[in-house]
Amino acid sequence: MPGIELRGVSNFILRNIDLKIHDGEFFVILGPNGAGKTTLLNVIAGLIQYEGSVLFNGTRIDGLPPYRRNIGYVFQDLALFPHLSVLENVAFGLNAQQQSGEASEGRIDRLLHDWGIGNIAHRYIGTLSGGERQKVAIARALATQPQALLLDEPFTNLDRGTSIYLQRETKAIQQKLGITTVCVTHNQREAEEMAGRIAVMYDGAIEQLSRPEDVFFSPGSKRVAEFIGSPNIFPCDTHRRLTRGLAEIRSGDLAIVVPDDGETVRKVAILPRDVYLSKNPIPGPDINRYTGRIDQMTTAMGHTLIWLRIAGHAILAEQPTEVAQRMGLAVGDRVHVALMLKWIKVLSKP
C-alpha cells in the first residue's frame, strides 16, 4: 500500500496528477521554477484547494484540515518562529497538539541530540547560522512523529559543504525513522544523491517518474532532457576493476575510470558542465585526462557549448561564455580535457 497516493489531483497549477509514493520512500520531485513542485507539496499538506484525492496509507484525507493531517513540512524559507527559542520551536507542534509529559520531553531531547542542536536549545532563531536553522526546521517537523515529511527546497540557501552534510544527515535519519518523505528541489545533484525515485515536473504535470539513474540516462521527454542537460553517454565495452571502489571501463578507444559498486557497468555519463577544459596540461595523475580538438562552438543564454573530438568520440562541454572568452577558446584549438570522477554517473542495472 502506498504511503501517499494522489489520484487525479488538479488545481490552478497542477494538471491531473496521479502519483503513488511508497511507504518509507525518499521521493524527490525535480523540476524548474514554476513547475508546480511546491504546489504539489501544499496539496499533500492540505494548504491549498484542489480537485481529486489525496490518500495516506490508503485512507482519503481530502476533508482533513492541515493540522489534522499529521505531516511534517519544512518550508523553503523554513518559517521558524522568530519569537520562540530553538527548544520552543521544536516543541511547538507537541504543545499545539497538547502532548506533554515525559515521553514528549524525551522525544524533544532525542531530536535536539540527533540533530546536534542541544547546545543552542535556548537561543533565538535570529542568532543561528543557515545550517543550524535548517536542522531546527527539520527537527521541528519531525517532533510530532508525522506520518509523512515534506521538504521544500530544504538545502537551497546553504553553502555546498553544509548542504551535502545536511543531505546525508537527513537521508540517514529518514532511513532510521522509515518515514515517507517527499522532497522538492530544482537541484539535480541533490535529487540524485537522496532520491529513491524521482518525478520530474514540468508545467504542472509529471513528465517522468523513474529511478534517478533512468532520469539521467534515459530522459523521458525532450523537456526532461533539456532540464537534465543532455549528458555525454559512453556505452561500456569492457569493465575492469582497479581497486575497491574504482573501475576502468573502455568505450571504443576511450578509457574512463569510474566509481565502482561491484556491479557490471553498462553505461557511464557526464554532464557537459562537468567536463573540465584547459589550454594547458591539467596537473595531477593521468586519469580521465585527455587531449582533443574543438569541432564546433555555439553561444546562448550566457553559456557556450563546445563540441570536442577525443579518441574518436564527440564530447560536449559547457562553459560560461565569459570563461570561454577569457580562455580564448576557438574552433580548431587543441585543448586538454578532464572528466571529473565525482560527477561521472554509472548505469549498472539493466
Added chain:
Amino acid sequence: MLVLVGLWEAVVRLHLAPGGFFFPSFTEVVREFFSLASNGVLGENFLPSLLRVLIGFTAGSLCGFIIGTLMGWKKVAENAFGPVISLLYPIPALGWLPLLMLWIGINELLPIAVIFIACFFPVCYNTITGIKGVDSNYLRAARTLGATEWHTLTYVIIPLALPNIFTGLRLVSGMAWRVIIAAEMVAIPTGIGSLLMQAESLIRVDIIIVCLIILSVMCFVFERFFIYMEHKMTARWR
C-alpha cells in the same frame, strides 16, 4: 535640561522677561508644587485624573486590541466593522464631547468615555496592521504542526504582532493625558484640567506651569512604561 532650568531662573531673577508678573521663576513653581502637594489640592485633582486615564485607557486599548485582532484575523470581522470604524476614526476624540455631554451628562463617565474613544481607534488600527503583517508562512507552518486556529492566534500571530500593538499603546498612552486635560478643562469640575482652568481665572501662572509639568511628566512616564514593556517582551527576538 539643567541648562534650560538655569536659564529660566536667571531670566526671571534678572528681570529680563517681559511682563514678569506672568512669568514666575523655576524656584517659585517648585515652591508652589510643594505647597499644592502639602495642602492636598494636588492630590484631590491629580488622583481623579489618573484614575480616569487608567480606566479609559485600559478599556479603550483593550477593546481596540480585541476588535483590531478580530478584524486583522478574520475577513468577516473586517467586513463587518471596517466601514463603521473608517467613518468614525477621523472624528477627533474631543469632537465627541458635546454629544457625550448630552448622552451621558456631566459626570465621572464623561472623561472616561472621551479617553476610551481617543485610545480605541489608534490601538485598533495598529493591531490590525500588526496582525495582518504576520508572514503567512508562519501561519502555514503552525497549521501543519497541528496548531488550531486559536493556538495559532495566541502563540504565533499576537506575539509577532506585538511590535505594532505596542506602537499603538505608546501613542495613546500620551494621548490619553492630553485628552483628559482638555475634557476636564471644558466640562469636569475636578482633575488637573479643572485645576488648570481655575488657575487661569485666578491668574496663577505658577499653578498653570505646575499642571503643565505634571501633564508632561505623566505623558513621559506612560510612554516610557510601554517602551520598557515592548523591549522586555520583544527585544530578545527582534
